[in-house]
Amino acid sequence: MFIHIKPESDSPIYIQLIYQIKKGIITKQLVPGEILPSVRSLAGDIGVNMHTVNKAYKQLEYEGIVLNRKNGFEVKKIEDIKIEESKIKELHSKLTELMIDAAIFQLTDQKVKELKESIRTEILEG
Amino acid sequence: MFIHIKPESDSPIYIQLIYQIKKGIITKQLVPGEILPSVRSLAGDIGVNMHTVNKAYKQLEYEGIVLNRKNGFEVKKIEDIKIEESKIKELHSKLTELMIDAAIFQLTDQKVKELKESIRTEILEG
Amino acid sequence: MFIHIKPESDSPIYIQLIYQIKKGIITKQLVPGEILPSVRSLAGDIGVNMHTVNKAYKQLEYEGIVLNRKNGFEVKKIEDIKIEESKIKELHSKLTELMIDAAIFQLTDQKVKELKESIRTEILEG
Amino acid sequence: MFIHIKPESDSPIYIQLIYQIKKGIITKQLVPGEILPSVRSLAGDIGVNMHTVNKAYKQLEYEGIVLNRKNGFEVKKIEDIKIEESKIKELHSKLTELMIDAAIFQLTDQKVKELKESIRTEILEG
DNA sequence: GTGGTCTAGACCACC
DNA sequence: GTGGTCTAGACCACA
Known part of the structure; x- marks a missing residue:
């Protein structure tokens, strides 16, 4: 499991x-x-x-x-699997919040990239 | 206001x-x-x-x-403004969920980029 | 078959x-x-x-x-083939629900007519 | 109530x-x-x-x-209030079933019309 | 006050 | 066996 x-x-x-x-x-x-x-x-x-x-x-x-x-x-x-309009709106809001936080906490592009890489690895490896 | x-x-x-x-x-x-x-x-x-x-x-x-x-x-x-560990964890979870949804709904990199651009504009302009 | x-x-x-x-x-x-x-x-x-x-x-x-x-x-x-009272009641309920939905979703008479026509064709042909 | x-x-x-x-x-x-x-x-x-x-x-x-x-x-x-595609499909199936039953039980157009009228009255009057 | 989540346990329809 | 419905009662988040 x-x-x-x-x-x-x-x-x-x-x-x-x-x-x-x-x-x-x-x-x-x-x-x-x-x-x-x-x-x-x-x-x-x-x-x-x-x-x-x-x-x-x-x-x-x-x-x-x-x-x-x-x-x-x-x-x-x-x-x-098709995405619905309402789901797009949900992703839009979530992403907006993320980007606002990234800006206010001054995360560098480099930092964000690293974060995304580590998440990608986590998803794929378990 | x-x-x-x-x-x-x-x-x-x-x-x-x-x-x-x-x-x-x-x-x-x-x-x-x-x-x-x-x-x-x-x-x-x-x-x-x-x-x-x-x-x-x-x-x-x-x-x-x-x-x-x-x-x-x-x-x-x-x-x-400094980011705290707990906030990093929160952003981590949110980003993980976003990336999982992007993958399952097969959003192309191009599509995601467009979405980010439009959000950037919204934040700055309105 | x-x-x-x-x-x-x-x-x-x-x-x-x-x-x-x-x-x-x-x-x-x-x-x-x-x-x-x-x-x-x-x-x-x-x-x-x-x-x-x-x-x-x-x-x-x-x-x-x-x-x-x-x-x-x-x-x-x-x-x-004769219809029984209980079946009439069943059709009555189903039709009531359909008519309520048609009203709340504002289906025009024209739209309903088209729908009925297309169903008639499906039944007869397919 | x-x-x-x-x-x-x-x-x-x-x-x-x-x-x-x-x-x-x-x-x-x-x-x-x-x-x-x-x-x-x-x-x-x-x-x-x-x-x-x-x-x-x-x-x-x-x-x-x-x-x-x-x-x-x-x-x-x-x-x-807008109707969604999935709801249209649902109404389609329900209406198909109704029309098949109407045909097999040989309900006349007159009879169906009366039924619809009586339902309309019920809905409007309570 | 409102709805949202969760648990526990019951009975039923369908396959 | 499966999911679907319903009840009862708890705790929490939000306004």
């Missing part, structure tokens, strides 16, 4: 789950066509409530990343 | 306030040494609760962007 | 089956007196569970559309 | 709630800019759980019919 939840984190558990699963797709630990672990089994494995997992899966479905088949949630092919 | 609050936005009002003020500093609409409008007056001007403005000011103080003087909150010189 | 099931659809498979068979009757791909494929064979052909096919057939029987004969389920003559 | 829930109905409570609120908007019992009753107060009034009401409100937000302001859910102006 590649999913790790930090209960003490500021982000809600279901948000952490969403990004862990997205990361799993990017790193191909989850492959298209595969069925995600069932709501209840994943909940048991990572020690959270069923409804919390369900909320994460539902939002992944809403974002067009998984498909709700009759026998569980299926990972879509990455080419079939 | 250069502050605009969207009550229907997903971000809490006090967070919007924080970024509007940071933006004011970056664009030099707020200059170092200047005293921010009083909690009471700003709350009245933009039609939000006093507690909300106070929370925003407190957090700006906590982030080391303003100083709590006897006569109000004073904008620091930008060179005196 | 004129039956196509979409496992990723919101409607349950047995409901999709029911409407596919009804469509077959309307378009005369299934003719009165004909025996429907056996539960087992249809389940195999379209790759669904036997129970699912059985449930669909049972409901078609309940709605008075097919007859449960010794040798299988027989398609009735369309003139012999 | 214009909301009536039938616990014995086939539709889930939260779906009933959604349509009751949409009906309230169409009949102008709920006016744009108005804040819906709070999740907890409505839950108390109609005797259902808070989460059930919340689910209905969330879906109304998702369908672009209400806005999640900080002080509650606000009814949008009807002109600002």
Whole structure:
């Protein structure tokens, strides 16, 4: 199981789950066509409530990343994942906040580049 | 007044306030040494609760962007603004989420660059 | 075989089956007196569970559309198909919901007419 | 309170709630800019759980019919309500099913027209 | 006060 | 087995 939840984190558990699963797709630990672990089994494995997992899966479905088949949630092919206008707006706001913080805290381009590199490595390696 | 609050936005009002003020500093609409409008007056001007403005000011103080003087909150010189470890962690998480979303929604580097350019313009102009 | 099931659809498979068979009757791909494929064979052909096919057939029987004969389920003559009070109530609710949605989303009469036309074509041709 | 829930109905409570609120908007019992009753107060009034009401409100937000302001859910102006592609698909399926049933049960155009008229009256009069 | 998150445990529909 | 719905009750963030 590649999913790790930090209960003490500021982000809600279901948000952490969403990004862990997205990361799993990017790193191909989850492959298209595969069925995600069932709501209840994943909940048991990572020690959270069923409804919390369900909320994460539902939002992944809403974002067009998984498909709700009759026998569980299926990972879509990455080419079939399309971004919606509302998601673009969300990314826009987040990026605006980041850029404002980078400016006010005077992060150099070099520093930002390093940060991005280290994140890229983390995502790819686990 | 250069502050605009969207009550229907997903971000809490006090967070919007924080970024509007940071933006004011970056664009030099707020200059170092200047005293921010009083909690009471700003709350009245933009039609939000006093507690909300106070929370925003407190957090700006906590982030080391303003100083709590006897006569109000004073904008620091930008060179005196230092980033704390906890803030770096926060930016790290946010950037990680952004990069994961960019990857899963297959945003091209070109697209991201355009987005950044348009945000840069928005920050500087409006 | 004129039956196509979409496992990723919101409607349950047995409901999709029911409407596919009804469509077959309307378009005369299934003719009165004909025996429907056996539960087992249809389940195999379209790759669904036997129970699912059985449930669909049972409901078609309940709605008075097919007859449960010794040798299988027989398609009735369309003139012999009568609507029950409970089915009228169901159609009533569905139509109410549709009309409410049409009103709230401000679909023009023209738009609705076009939609109905395109559906009519789909039913008859596909 | 214009909301009536039938616990014995086939539709889930939260779906009933959604349509009751949409009906309230169409009949102008709920006016744009108005804040819906709070999740907890409505839950108390109609005797259902808070989460059930919340689910209905969330879906109304998702369908672009209400806005999640900080002080509650606000009814949008009807002109600002836009239909999404996915909702069109949903209406398409529902209408297809209705038309197939109308055909198989041989409802005359006259009969359908009457049904629509009676529903229109019900919606408008309560 | 408001909604948002989370847990726990139940029952049901579908496959 | 799967997810979907509903209840009950807790704690937290925000205004």
